[in-house]
Structure formats: C-alpha cells, structure tokens
Amino acid sequence: MGVVLIGHGSKLPYGKRVMEELRRRLEMRGIYRVVRCAFMQINSPSIEEELRELASSGIKKIIALPVFLADGAHTTEDIPEKLKAAFSGEWADIGKDVELIYGKPIGVDERIVDILVDRVKEATAR
Amino acid sequence: MGVVLIGHGSKLPYGKRVMEELRRRLEMRGIYRVVRCAFMQINSPSIEEELRELASSGIKKIIALPVFLADGAHTTEDIPEKLKAAFSGEWADIGKDVELIYGKPIGVDERIVDILVDRVKEATAR
Numbered sequence: 001m002g003v004v005l006i007g008h009g010s011k012l013p014y015g016k017r018v019m020e021e022l023r024r025r026l027e028m029r030g031i032y033r034v035v036r037c038a039f040m041q042i043n044s045p046s047i048e049e050e051l052r053e054l055a056s057s058g059i060k061k062i063i064a065l066p067v068f069l070a071d072g073a074h075t076t077e078d079i080p081e082k083l084k085a086a087f088s089g090e091w092a093d094i095g096k097d098v099e100l101i102y103g104k105p106i107g108v109d110e111r112i113v114d115i116l117v118d119r120v121k122e123a124t125a126r
Numbered sequence: 127m128g129v130v131l132i133g134h135g136s137k138l139p140y141g142k143r144v145m146e147e148l149r150r151r152l153e154m155r156g157i158y159r160v161v162r163c164a165f166m167q168i169n170s171p172s173i174e175e176e177l178r179e180l181a182s183s184g185i186k187k188i189i190a191l192p193v194f195l196a197d198g199a200h201t202t203e204d205i206p207e208k209l210k211a212a213f214s215g216e217w218a219d220i221g222k223d224v225e226l227i228y229g230k231p232i233g234v235d236e237r238i239v240d241i242l243v244d245r246v247k248e249a250t251a252r
Contacts, residue, residue, distance in 0.1 A: 103249035123229035
C-alpha cells in the first residue's frame, strides 16, 4: 500500500517543507510500503505525476490523503479531478489494476485543539 | 485574554463548520476569557470586525492564531495586513490599549502525523 499526502502547493517554501516533514515522519512509523507527497498546484510532483510513478513502480493500492484542515472546493472538486485525470486517456493502462482510495481531510479533532492550546502558549511566551 | 482563531474562509460550508467546532472545543477547555473565530475572506466575521468588537468589549490582550497548516502568503502577508488595518486610521482609538499578539500556524507536529494515520485507517476501512 502506498500513501500519497496531497498538499495545497505554495509559491513560498513553508508549505512544501511542512508536507515533506510530515511525509518523513509518517514514513518513519513503518506502517506503509511507500509514503509520498504530491501537490495540487505550484510545487512538484503534481498529483498526476506521483500517482503514475507509484502505479508504474507496481503499487496496487494507493491512499490519496488531502492534507487540508477542512473540505472545500480544492478537496471536493480540484483534487478529485486530478485523481481522475491521473489514470485517464493515454495513462489508463498504467492505472488499470490500481485501487485508488481518496481519504478525508484532517477535520475536527481534539488533537488539533491540543495543538491550538500549545500555539497560544507559545505566542504569549515570546 | 481573548483568542481569535483565524480561518481561510470558503464558499463551501465545511471550512466555517470546522472552525466553529474547533472554537467551541477550545472555549470548553475554559482557559481563555473569550474564544472567537474570524475569517480572512468570504465568511464573516472578518478579522477586522472581530478584533474591533473584542477591543470595544474591553479585551486588552488578543492572541490571533492562524488556523493554517503552514505559513504561506496568507499567513505572512494577507492576515498581517488585516491585523494592522483593524486598529488603523479611524479605528486607532479602540485599539490603543490593546496588546495584539499574532501566533504561528499549526506546522509540523507529531499529533498531525497521528491524525494522518487515523485518516488512512478510516479510508481503507470504508
């Protein structure tokens, strides 16, 4: 099983850095065969590139996880379109045996609330 | 002390719902005098509206926390501009005794990695 963390993409370097560090830490958990990043826009690899590479390398089950706080136009329209395009037309062949599962964004979670409490503490401590 | 959770804003309802639920849960912790939401765009209240309301109600210390996964143009340019505008010009008076502290985004955190593991589990269990 391969996990693809999908980020928004940004002209500034921070977003990609955060995604790559989350990827590295998720990989270190040792649960998944491969863990990769892909970006909806601006940064590379693109969603299409990364999915095609994983499929070409023989990964048969791919979980595409939007690393977004909440659903929005990006997670409900833009990313699903790119997931569909990855294995369409001339690329249909490399995706034909691949099970592609699209996950949910981070959403409401008590651990996010914990992090927010810490960020307030840090802000007032500076 | 008042905490303002700053969200991106979206035409779809999900982002605001997630923000309001995070706000409610943070408020339930009972740590801060007030916890509010404000939105960078589209949804209301705007950042300027919320800051002015808190200042008018007598809150003297406000922590504005960007509920974003990573720094980017929004957190380094757009939101700081709005924070500055909130107590500028004709509104300078209501902000003159207010200490406004701008916090950091969520960033890399092991608890985010924990959540991603859960989201992968949920996606494969469906």
